[in-house]
Amino acid sequence: TQLLEQSPQFLSIQEGENLTVYCNSSSVFSSLQWYRQEPGEGPVLLVTVVTGGEVKKLKRLTFQFGDARKDSSLHITAAQPGDTGLYLCAGKLEDSGGYQKVTFGTGTKLQVIP
Amino acid sequence: DAGVIQSPRHEVTEMGQEVTLRCKPISGHNSLFWYRQTMMRGLELLIYFNNNVPIDDSGMPEDRFSAKMPNASFSTLKIQPSEPRDSAVYFCASSPRTSGRGMIADTQYFGPGTRLTVL
Numbered sequence: 001t002q003l004l005e006q007s008p009q010f011l012s013i014q015e016g017e018n019l020t021v022y023c024n025s026s027s028v029f030s031s032l033q034w035y036r037q038e039p040g041e042g043p044v045l046l047v048t049v050v051t052g053g054e055v056k057k058l059k060r061l062t063f064q065f066g067d068a069r070k071d072s073s074l075h076i077t078a079a080q081p082g083d084t085g086l087y088l089c090a091g092k093l094e095d096s097g098g099y100q101k102v103t104f105g106t107g108t109k110l111q112v113i114p
Numbered sequence: 115d116a117g118v119i120q121s122p123r124h125e126v127t128e129m130g131q132e133v134t135l136r137c138k139p140i141s142g143h144n145s146l147f148w149y150r151q152t153m154m155r156g157l158e159l160l161i162y163f164n165n166n167v168p169i170d171d172s173g174m175p176e177d178r179f180s181a182k183m184p185n186a187s188f189s190t191l192k193i194q195p196s197e198p199r200d201s202a203v204y205f206c207a208s209s210p211r212t213s214g215r216g217m218i219a220d221t222q223y224f225g226p227g228t229r230l231t232v233l
Contacts, residue, residue: 042205042224088157104157
């Protein structure tokens, strides 16, 4: 069972368009992170959101954590070819032993065409 | 500063052979994670260590997989015997803060990965 579902799975858009990627779960997370992974490399952290309803901006990227801390969205304005990559959300949960664990979402593969 | 270092970057082997993947975490980080990434299953956590001690290995698929961290600067993931379904990209990541009870795991820094192909 996948705890974190991302949609869409694939997205191909023209340069300059806007897009939104979603990350949804039935679990409540203590915090949620977004990573971007480029081909042949490991994921790189973009942002961490902690508070329900929190909004963070990173240049043309806007991240929002749902009020109930079960979902998140990533909005990109005026997409550039450099935004191409695999976007992964990662939620932090406390397990039965009290340890914080990170679970990664299914991923959204974005292609921005020049 | 050097990031997480993994070796080899690519490994091609035949079914039944032993495979050893290596990882050097970022100096000073005390948590280390091994992940496997495939198209079908995405990024899966296999095992993580805190201060060289394995904390959670529930993601290790079966007894053919084993991981060790003999010191703070080195870890290995071994598959013996390897099977074609083990083909994937294996990532090592390290984190600067303890992932312990009551503490929130910090940012994970990923290595470039090892692409394993088992024929």
